[in-house]
Amino acid sequence: MLIRNVEIPGFAGGPPGLTNVRLGARIEAVGDLELQPGERVVEGDGGALLPGLHDHHIHMFSLAAARASVDCGPDRVLEQVVADLRAVDGEWVRGINYHESLAGDLTAADIDTWVPDRPVRIQHRSGIVWYLNSAALAEVGARAADLPGIERGADGAPNGRFFRMDHWLGHRVASKAQPDLSTVSAELARYGVT
Known part of the structure; x- marks a missing residue:
């Protein structure tokens, strides 16, 4: 060549x-x-020819998951976010970049009005909070879990807010909602990252 x-x-x-x-x-x-x-x-069109970049500490699953997620950021219109959440293929729906300015401090009941028939999890833009709908709460076994990061309503049931629970949620969701790495792998390879 x-x-x-x-x-x-x-x-x-x-x-x-x-x-x-x-x-x-x-x-x-x-x-x-x-x-x-x-x-x-x-x-080469005058570009720089560099050796391949071997990155052994890249967060491939996070990158792939983010690319497959719905952007729920504050610069979006709520109706479009809801339409995008409903349009996601697959069993689980994942949103990221959420901020309260879009629709307030979410609960499972709020998300149920948007997507009632599939598990939904939406990550706050701070990375500290996950919001789950009722289907997702059932899938991860939140009712039986007695952990301080699971916020509960007056009735004692989880209300859909999970604080600093990435590890716990990750173990319960990973087998059900693995992101596809092929697209981000191909994209990184185009940049020379192997």
């Missing part, structure tokens, strides 16, 4: 400015190179 017209930052002894790079299993040549018969060409 011949990569043409690229800059190689920090390449000691390399040609200044734009150059060409021939790749096989490794870099075979750098410089003013002629195209070989049948060789694949990638136009």
Whole structure:
């Protein structure tokens, strides 16, 4: 493969400015190179040619989950957020970036009016609070859990608000709502992150 017209930052002894790079299993040549018969060409268009970025501490599941979630941010219109929540494919519905300015301090009953037939969990933009509807409360076994992070109403039943309960919720939801990594993997690979 011949990569043409690229800059190689920090390449000691390399040609200044734009150059060409021939790749096989490794870099075979750098410089003013002629195209070989049948060789694949990638136009660098003056961009930087960098080594692959091997990130061994990337939050792939979080990134994939965020991409598959409904943005419930304060800059959105409530009716559109509700329509987007209802339109999600799959068993579980996940929202992120919620702020009280959209629809107040949510409870399970509030979310039930939007999506009554499937489990819904919406994360507050602070990351501290998760709001669950009644179907989600049943799925995670919230009624039987005696934990301080589960807020309860006057009747003693969970009201849908979970404070600092990511770990606990994650174990109960993970097997039911795993995000698909293929799309974000392909996107990161396009940027050279492997």
